[in-house]
Amino acid sequence: MxxxxxxxxxxxxxxxxxxxxxxxxxxxxxxxxxxxxxxxxxxxxxxxxxxxxxxxxxxxxxxxxxxxxxxxxxxxxxxxxxxxxxxxxxxxxxxxxxxxxxxxxxxxxxxxxxxxxxxxxxxxxxxxxxxxxxxxxxxxxxxxxQYSSLPVHLCPEPFTISQLHAVYETLLGEPINTVSFRRKLDELAILEPVVGEKRTEGAHRPAQLYRVRAEFRQRLRLVGRGLNR
Amino acid sequence: MxxxxxxxxxxxxxxxxxxxxxxxxxxxxxxxxxxxxxxxxxxxxxxxxxxxxxxxxxxxxxxxxxxxxxxxxxxxxxxxxxxxxxxxxxxxxxxxxxxxxxxxxxxxxxxxxxxxxxxxxxxxxxxxxxxxxxxxxxxxxxxxxQYSSLPVHLCPEPFTISQLHAVYETLLGEPINTVSFRRKLDELAILEPVVGEKRTEGAHRPAQLYRVRAEFRQRLRLVGRGLNR
DNA sequence: ACAATAGTGTCTGTCAGACAATATACA
DNA sequence: TGTATATTGTCTGACAGACACTATTGT
Missing domain, CATH: 3.90.79.10 (Nucleoside Triphosphate Pyrophosphohydrolase)
Incomplete structure (x- = not known):
């Protein structure tokens, strides 16, 4: 050898x-x-x-x-x-x-x-x-x-909170409380609303569209105590 | 070129x-x-x-x-x-x-x-x-x-909870609540007490000595919601 | 009006942090 | 007994999850 x-x-x-x-x-x-x-x-x-x-x-x-x-x-x-x-x-x-x-x-x-x-x-x-x-x-x-904004990169912009919520649930494989999820997104402040709105298939209230704020396009945002799950 | x-x-x-x-x-x-x-x-x-x-x-x-x-x-x-x-x-x-x-x-x-x-x-x-x-x-x-048992590897075994606590505080650069810290260590269940006890310099109650349980010598243990700081 | 999803307000249980009480050594 | 640190018990405030209520569209 x-x-x-x-x-x-x-x-x-x-x-x-x-x-x-x-x-x-x-x-x-x-x-x-x-x-x-x-x-x-x-x-x-x-x-x-x-x-x-x-x-x-x-x-x-x-x-x-x-x-x-x-x-x-x-x-x-x-x-x-x-x-x-x-x-x-x-x-x-x-x-x-x-x-x-x-x-x-x-x-x-x-x-x-x-x-x-x-x-x-x-x-x-x-x-x-x-x-x-x-x-x-x-x-x-x-x-x-579980504790970052990473999954936003999987969503085609602009997207609704519901879409993003579904993405997180798919990745994590378990349901996430919708209220907590919205609260976290608010804290993170990585999203900004887009002027237009969006209507889904059925007959119901349309959802606000969002996109990722430029500062976070390449960088991640970490959440203090995770999405708490 | x-x-x-x-x-x-x-x-x-x-x-x-x-x-x-x-x-x-x-x-x-x-x-x-x-x-x-x-x-x-x-x-x-x-x-x-x-x-x-x-x-x-x-x-x-x-x-x-x-x-x-x-x-x-x-x-x-x-x-x-x-x-x-x-x-x-x-x-x-x-x-x-x-x-x-x-x-x-x-x-x-x-x-x-x-x-x-x-x-x-x-x-x-x-x-x-x-x-x-x-x-x-x-x-x-x-x-x-912030959220794992990593720092135990910096402590010479056996060590006291107070020693380990000081190690975490040094690494994180801010005080950690002692009660929470002990609770977390309990939950983590990575330490086992050693028979003998230890006395510090002064005149006070001696501290229990611990070592890392064999299962966690090479692997880390993650804590659910961090050490909460 | 009805159905359906978006979004908000409020209560409750859990848990981290504060505080206080107890334990145990040496002087 | 007094002092100092270890260790444990209990209360409290913050926050995640549950639930219920309002908003807004198409049918």
């Missing part, structure tokens, strides 16, 4: 980024998977990802934004570093480090060819360790939803 | 780990710095860190444990992944990714030669981006202290 030295040829280390792009549709949290065009795992559905381009990227977050732009056509969704995954076996090409990010977007109209939005609770086996990466991201998002 | 390709020679990517080892002494949160023996920044005080050894390490966490063992002589403190730091400029040797970890230990008797424990609030300029890494770690630890 060779005593490993710093970073010599022959035993190259691979460095990639992977992005867990999440969205909400049909009452389910879904993740974007792409059909891989190259080996390894060509033809399999996997997370969007790619090599860090050291001539081009100013950091791994840059690389993640580039991957999102090039492979999912997205410009600047809410993006946050998740964790790094590493080891000799996770990628058949060799010892690898993947810096994983997660991003949240309102659900797009339709998936492009080679794209698929699958419910995170019913995923097939994924290549590499993408299964664990998705699981980690989902856990993080559900956890942060 | 070259269109960057995957990971060809000439433009090698560097992959390292860095560890923010934290401890509490004289009422201050302190970080371990080591005098660098090699370039770059030979002679400067910096975080313990090193290359990932792909022939030896089973992952970056392994590498971090190895660094702690070899450079600080520690066996298995509480260790958690912090974040990854990357970019073309953070390391003069080239485009680099560092997977950073933080670890908590009771303050050791004395620093070995070439080691130094400096207060995190009064650090000099550090090489690389070690200043940001430490800042991120401190923020994470302070934040987690």
């Amino acid at each position: 060779t005593t490993s030295t710093n970073s010599e040829a022959g035993n190259k280390l691979i460095c990639t980024v992977d992005v867990v792009l999440l969205s909400l549709s049909e009452g389910q949290l879904r993740v974007l998977l792409l059909k891989r065009e190259r080996e390894p795992f060509a033809g399999a559905w996997a997370l969007p990802g790619g090599y860090v381009h050291i001539g081009e990227d100013q950091g791994c977050e840059d690389a993640a934004q580039r991957v999102l732009r090039q492979k999912a056509g997205l410009e600047s969704p809410y993006l946050e570093q998740l964790a790094s995954f590493s080891g000799p076996a996770r990628d058949p090409r060799g010892w690898s480090v993947s810096v994983a990010y997660f991003a949240l977007v309102p659900h797009p109209e339709e998936a492009l060819p080679g794209q698929q939005w699958l419910p995170v609770d019913r995923l097939p086996q994924l290549p590499f360790d993408h299964g664990s990466i998705v699981a980690t991201a989902v856990e993080r998002v559900r956890s942060k939803s | 070259t269109t960057s390709t995957n990971s060809e020679a000439g433009n090698k990517l560097i992959c390292t780990v860095d560890v923010v080892l934290l401890s509490l002494s004289e009422g201050q949160l302190r970080v371990l710095l080591l005098k660098r023996e090699r370039e770059p920044f030979a002679g400067a005080w910096a975080l313990p860190g090193g290359y990932v050894h792909i022939g030896e390490d089973q992952g970056c966490e392994d590498a971090a444990q190895r660094v702690l063992r070899q450079k600080a002589g520690l066996e298995s403190p509480y260790l958690e992944q912090l974040a990854s730091f990357s970019g073309p400029a953070r390391d003069p040797r080239g485009w680099s990714v560092s997977v950073a970890y933080f670890a908590l230990v009771p303050h050791p008797e004395e620093a070995l030669p070439g080691q130094q424990w400096l207060p995190v609030d009064r650090l000099p300029q550090l090489p690389f981006d070690h200043g940001s890494i430490v800042a991120t770690a401190v923020e994470r630890v302070r934040s987690k202290s």
